[in-house]
Amino acid sequence: xxxxxxxxxxxxxxxxxxxxxxxxxxxxxxxxxxxxxxxxxxxxxxxxxxxxxxxxxxxxxxxxxxxxxxxxxxxxxxxxxxxxxxxxxxxxxxxxxxxxxxxxxxxxxxxxxxxxxxxxxxxxxxxxxxxxxxxxxxxxxxxxxxxxxxxxxxxxxxxxxxxxxxxxxxxxxxxxxxxxxxxxxxxxxxxxxxxxxxxxxxxxxxxxxxxxxxxxxxxxxxxxxxxxxxxxxxxxxxxxxxxxxxxxxxxxxxxxxxxxxxxxxxxxxxxxxxxxxxxxxxxxxxxxxxxxxxxxxxxxxxxxxxxxxxxxxxxxxxxxxxxxxxxxxxxxxxxxxxxxxxxxxxxxxxxxxxxxxxxxxxxxxxxxxxxxxxxxxxxxxxxxxxxxxxxxxxxxxxxxxxxxxxxxxxxxxxxxxxxxxxxxxxxxxxxxxxxxxxxxxxxxxxxxxxxxxxxxxxxxxxxxxxxxxxxxxxxxxxxxxxxxxxxxxxxxxxxxxxxxxxxxxxxxxxxxxxxxxxxxxxxxxxxxxxxxxxxxxxxxxxxxxxxxxxxxxxxxxxxxxxxxxxxxxxxxxxxxxxxxxxxxxxxxxxxxxxxxxxxxxxxxxxxxxxxx
Amino acid sequence: xxxxxxxxxxxxxxxxxxxxxxxxxxxxxxxxxxxxxxxxxxxxxxxxxxxxxxxxxxxxxxxxxxxxxxxxxxxxxxxxxxxxxxxxxxxxxxxxxxxxxxxxxxxxxxxxxxxxxxxxxxxxxxxxxxxxxxxxxxxxxxxxxxxxxxxxxxxxxxxxxxxxxxxxxxxxxxxxxxxxxxxxxxxxxxxxxxxxxxxxxxxxxxxxxxxxxxxxxxxxxxxxxxx
Numbered sequence: 001x002x003x004x005x006x007x008x009x010x011x012x013x014x015x016x017x018x019x020x021x022x023x024x025x026x027x028x029x030x031x032x033x034x035x036x037x038x039x040x041x042x043x044x045x046x047x048x049x050x051x052x053x054x055x056x057x058x059x060x061x062x063x064x065x066x067x068x069x070x071x072x073x074x075x076x077x078x079x080x081x082x083x084x085x086x087x088x089x090x091x092x093x094x095x096x097x098x099x100x101x102x103x104x105x106x107x108x109x110x111x112x113x114x115x116x117x118x119x120x121x122x123x124x125x126x127x128x129x130x131x132x133x134x135x136x137x138x139x140x141x142x143x144x145x146x147x148x149x150x151x152x153x154x155x156x157x158x159x160x161x162x163x164x165x166x167x168x169x170x171x172x173x174x175x176x177x178x179x180x181x182x183x184x185x186x187x188x189x190x191x192x193x194x195x196x197x198x199x200x201x202x203x204x205x206x207x208x209x210x211x212x213x214x215x216x217x218x219x220x221x222x223x224x225x226x227x228x229x230x231x232x233x234x235x236x237x238x239x240x241x242x243x244x245x246x247x248x249x250x251x252x253x254x255x256x257x258x259x260x261x262x263x264x265x266x267x268x269x270x271x272x273x274x275x276x277x278x279x280x281x282x283x284x285x286x287x288x289x290x291x292x293x294x295x296x297x298x299x300x301x302x303x304x305x306x307x308x309x310x311x312x313x314x315x316x317x318x319x320x321x322x323x324x325x326x327x328x329x330x331x332x333x334x335x336x337x338x339x340x341x342x343x344x345x346x347x348x349x350x351x352x353x354x355x356x357x358x359x360x361x362x363x364x365x366x367x368x369x370x371x372x373x374x375x376x377x378x379x380x381x382x383x384x385x386x387x388x389x390x391x392x393x394x395x396x397x398x399x400x401x402x403x404x405x406x407x408x409x410x411x412x413x414x415x416x417x418x419x420x421x422x423x424x425x426x427x428x429x430x431x432x433x434x435x436x437x438x439x440x441x442x443x444x445x446x447x448x449x450x451x452x453x454x455x456x457x458x459x460x461x462x463x464x465x466x467x468x469x470x471x472x473x474x475x476x477x478x479x480x481x482x483x484x485x486x487x488x489x490x491x492x493x494x495x496x497x498x499x500x501x502x503x504x505x506x507x508x509x510x511x512x513x514x515x516x517x518x519x520x521x522x523x524x525x526x527x528x529x530x531x532x533x534x535x536x537x538x539x540x541x542x543x544x545x546x547x548x549x550x551x552x553x554x555x556x557x558x559x560x561x562x563x564x565x566x567x568x569x570x571x572x573x574x575x576x577x578x579x580x581x582x583x584x585x586x587x588x589x590x591x592x593x594x595x596x597x598x599x600x601x602x603x604x605x606x607x608x609x610x611x612x
Numbered sequence: 613x614x615x616x617x618x619x620x621x622x623x624x625x626x627x628x629x630x631x632x633x634x635x636x637x638x639x640x641x642x643x644x645x646x647x648x649x650x651x652x653x654x655x656x657x658x659x660x661x662x663x664x665x666x667x668x669x670x671x672x673x674x675x676x677x678x679x680x681x682x683x684x685x686x687x688x689x690x691x692x693x694x695x696x697x698x699x700x701x702x703x704x705x706x707x708x709x710x711x712x713x714x715x716x717x718x719x720x721x722x723x724x725x726x727x728x729x730x731x732x733x734x735x736x737x738x739x740x741x742x743x744x745x746x747x748x749x750x751x752x753x754x755x756x757x758x759x760x761x762x763x764x765x766x767x768x769x770x771x772x773x774x775x776x777x778x779x780x781x782x783x784x785x786x787x788x789x790x791x792x793x794x795x796x797x798x799x800x801x802x803x804x805x806x807x808x809x810x811x812x813x814x815x816x817x818x819x820x821x822x823x824x825x826x827x828x829x830x831x832x833x834x835x836x837x838x839x
Contacts, residue, residue, distance in 0.1 A: 359635045359636060366632070370830075416817055416821060418820060418821060418824030418825075419821065445656055445657040469665045476725070513726075518721070534812075534820070538810050547737070548733055578823045578826075579819060583819070
């Protein structure tokens with residue numbers, strides 16, 4: 001591998017220009033042992049013809065000197081004899097550079113060591129005459145020039161940013177000069193990376209470019225090696241038709257220059273780029289067979305023929321197009337990989353300090369509750385005014401006699417079980433005392449084991465709890481089970497009309513509404529009683545006022561009132577003090593929130609007033 | 613206190629502390645406690661459904677070959693098979709039949725229940741408050757009942773105004789008349805009171821649960837210390 005003197009990246013030994021930055025590689029055809037390459041360095045744009053010319057000049061100094069002597073009439077005589085001829089190789093050996101001497105020596109030892117290129121060049125020199133040599137070189141140079149011109153036209157056809165009036169004299173857009181000023185140390189190629197107008201071109205040539213930069217490098221280097229290893233005569237013999245075809249397709253220089261100026265303006269329009277591509281697309285099939293004959297793949301001809309770019313900017317744009325192409329291909333692959341997967345969770349911007357406030361408030365509430373539970377003795381319950389729904393439920397319970405069937409429906413979760421057990425335990429104990437026939441039913445799987453805990457808390461004999469599946473549909477089926485033989489209703493559960501009271505233990509509004517809406521219309525109003533958690537009180541009141549409920553008790557406070565009305569002791573260790581402390585803490589927090597919100601609104605209002 | 617109670621109590625304390633750790637933000641322990649809760653609940657619910665529903669209502673009837681229960685049991689069996697086919701991507705559409713049956717039936721039952729169990733009774737309740745018999749109860753005009761009925765009527769109308777014109781303002785972006793704006797503001801007050809009552813109810817329930825849990829922790833620790 002050889003290193004590019006411009007960008008310092010590696011290239012193949014036979015590369016004529018850097019595939020990374022487009023710089024011409026001056027070490028072209030570096031031969032091992034060759035030290036003095038100043039002649040090549042002076043002419044970086046060296047071509048095969050020039051190289052062959054240099055070989056020819058080095059190999060036949062005698063002829064040139066003879067010619068020159070004849071012309072000047074000086075010292076050297078052609079028939080000076082074998083002595084002078086014998087001395088000439090020795091002099092040449094001394095005058096020839098070291099690398100040439102090594103080549104000659106190796107060529108004498110091994111014929112193939114002279115190399116394919118040198119052999120072809122020697123045979124070429126032997127084959128063609130002196131007067132024909134110049135014409136061949138001229139034709140070859142013309143052919144190379146056409147190829148370069150074709151490559152330049154390919155580059156011109158690539159979408160480029162519109163050149164507006166702010167462009168400099170060199171055709172560099174204003175934005176690009178600003179970018180260069182901001183990033184003076186950036187790579188030359190990267191100066192074109194942010195070009196927005198290249199995006200459509202990236203998509204258009206995507207199938208060709210998906211091979212990546214490595215494939216593009218290989219193609220470019222293979223093309224150059226083909227050009228280098230092909231002798232001018234072979235090229236001429238095979239490419240005369242191609243040259244004619246190229247010359248036919250080649251537009252006039254004036255037209256090209258006009259096209260260069262008009263193209264960016266056309267590309268500003270949405271569809272004018274397609275119209276600009278039509279001549280190129282039409283010319284491509286005509287190029288294809290010619291290039292195939294030359295051994296150049298037609299699909300990559302546009303890039304491969306770019307032996308020497310018209311300018312370093314165009315070359316860099318091409319290379320960066322590959323880089324952008326690769327990045328877009330990677331993005332597309334990532335998108336395809338993400339297809340079908342769930343959306344990532346939305347990243348919500350957290351307000352700084354909110355977690356700290358939550359921690360402080362939560363810890364404060366816990367500390368207050370713990371302190372009250374540990375240090376504050378439980379106060380005696382006060383005699384409060386009985387709420388009307390609880391009194392109505394107490395009246396219903398008082399009407400129950402021994403043997404009356406009561407269906408207890410458990411529809412609460414474990415989290416609310418302490419509250420519900422405090423409310424329901426005195427009632428169940430009262431029903432057990434009255435001799436009512438209790439049956440337990442649940443529509444939640446959790447109710448199966450919560451019912452056992454409730455019976456233990458109420459200190460009543462444990463009974464089996466039936467499970468009613470189906471939710472709302474199950475409740476409706478139970479309400480419509482007029483004959484009591486429905487297969488949906490669990491065994492032991494009779495027709496709902498036969499129960500004197502259906503006591504619902506609820507912590508969910510949905511479950512309450514299911515029973516009121518599905519079973520209520522089929523039952524008399526005096527048969528539905530509810531013991532609920534405190535959060536459901538607001539929902540139950542309208543139903544009670546409308547006469548759809550016999551009565552209810554929501555929350556521990558009403559539960560305690562109901563227990564006192566039934567002459568039943570509420571559950572021990574009811575933490576009324578802790579409950580009051582918790583409410584006070586929450587009231588304080590709400591007031592603080594109101595004040596802070598009002599202050600924030602006031603600040604915002606004051607901030608807006610000066611603007612108005 | 614037997615060893616099993618101690619073990620279960622320690623597990624309960626650990627889970628409670630893991631839940632309380634949410635005060636420090638969403639963390640591994642909080643999520644682990646949630647996953648345990650969801651996993652245990654799902655497993656228990658699945659076991660209950662198998663033993664209480666699938667075996668007695670699907671498998672047992674199908675075991676009685678030739679009976680009416682057997683032929684009736686084929687219907688839920690077929691629906692179950694169609695649901696299971698949803699696991700295969702090519703036969704996902706087959707599962708839409710039982711799902712459509714369930715959704716349609718549930719929607720019909722819900723609409724019928726709401727209209728018959730909530731809308732009609734609540735509407736009649738508001739209207740009945742203005743019945744002459746009720747207003748002339750107890751041998752005289754019941755002014756308290758009249759005020760209460762008017763107050764309820766005002767609440768119903770103002771809340772309806774608020775919702776209706778809030779939606780229309782969103783869609784049309786027009787300025788509402790001053791009277792409508794005032795009635796909507798009254799409706800907003802009613803809504804605020806209702807939502808405040810709901811909040812108090814939710815907070816009371818949560819506070820009761822928290823106090824019960826802390827009380828249990830206190831009693832457990834005291835029992836441990838007492839030996």
